[in-house]
Amino acid sequence: MAYSTEVVRRARERLAQARADRERENREHLRIAYEQQPRLKEIDRQLRMTMAQAARAAFAGNDAVRLMEEAKEQNLQLQREREWIIEEQFEAGFLDETPICPVCSGTGYVGSSMCDCLTELCRQEQKKELTFLSAGRESFDQFRLDYYSDKPAPAGYIPRVIMEKTYQTCRRYAFGFHEKAGNLLFSGNTGLGKTFLSACIARTVADQGYSVVYESAGKLFSALEKARFEANEENRRAAAKYNECDLLIVDDLGTELPGQFVTAALYSLVNDRLLESRPTIISTNLSEDELIRRYNPQIASRLRGSYKRVAFVGDDIRLLKSRGGIR
Numbered sequence: 001m002a003y004s005t006e007v008v009r010r011a012r013e014r015l016a017q018a019r020a021d022r023e024r025e026n027r028e029h030l031r032i033a034y035e036q037q038p039r040l041k042e043i044d045r046q047l048r049m050t051m052a053q054a055a056r057a058a059f060a061g062n063d064a065v066r067l068m069e070e071a072k073e074q075n076l077q078l079q080r081e082r083e084w085i086i087e088e089q090f091e092a093g094f095l096d097e098t099p100i101c102p103v104c105s106g107t108g109y110v111g112s113s114m115c116d117c118l119t120e121l122c123r124q125e126q127k128k129e130l131t132f133l134s135a136g137r138e139s140f141d142q143f144r145l146d147y148y149s150d151k152p153a154p155a156g157y158i159p160r161v162i163m164e165k166t167y168q169t170c171r172r173y174a175f176g177f178h179e180k181a182g183n184l185l186f187s188g189n190t191g192l193g194k195t196f197l198s199a200c201i202a203r204t205v206a207d208q209g210y211s212v213v214y215e216s217a218g219k220l221f222s223a224l225e226k227a228r229f230e231a232n233e234e235n236r237r238a239a240a241k242y243n244e245c246d247l248l249i250v251d252d253l254g255t256e257l258p259g260q261f262v263t264a265a266l267y268s269l270v271n272d273r274l275l276e277s278r279p280t281i282i283s284t285n286l287s288e289d290e291l292i293r294r295y296n297p298q299i300a301s302r303l304r305g306s307y308k309r310v311a312f313v314g315d316d317i318r319l320l321k322s323r324g325g326i327r
């Protein structure tokens, strides 16, 4: 899984905060305990002394072993007394000083690899990136094939048959997602479910712990433009996630304001992700000819060669719904 720098930063911040909270709580509990049981404070002081004694004993020449044993014995007695007082006087867990994560002690890393506790926080932070989708709670189960006509269209195909195939392609892609899952190009007119099915994929893939970024073409290009022309840390981070995420979904390519910058940015985005074999889904109303005219033949040929085309056909669902034809 490749989480963006920004997501990892937020997750580490939360972990550090949780660790600080736990330490503050531990200190506060200890203060209360000392107040209620002054003997505890005395024991802790003596425990520190026995440690210092043991350390000194190591340099005591012939007496080293005997002094070490004495310090160890005293230490054990004090520990037992301490445990006894705690058990008698405080509810379980009140003076529990275990770190927030027993595996990594709350640092988030075991050696150079990320601990599960930090990975889980990354996953949660990653899902927040998708929150703007959550209003609809799109899921594959809600997809309705009866929105698509079962009568042959003038061109001869039956919309429902095509859309059944499209639906299955999307489901398989989402549930079988992996880091080299390949790329999809959703093409078809507005109102045929492209956004709905890409939202379903985004959610399903994110649920498996992958980093998913879902962005409309308009927002994506303006973020890239900001990173290019106002290159501060925040803008750079905002743009970096488009390259770093496991799955990038670009909604509605062709609705952004056109221009040379957009064409160049699209070309390098598509190219960079292809070179890294990072899966991308692009949805667009544009036909291949329109893609060539609007951007350039190189981009159109990259999309043709490296993206699996997924067709969306039928009558505009939003229109059908507003006419009351579908419930």
Ligand SMILES: [Zn+2]
Pocket: 101, 102, 103, 104, 105, 106, 107, 108, 109, 115, 116, 117, 118
């Ligand atoms: Zn951990």
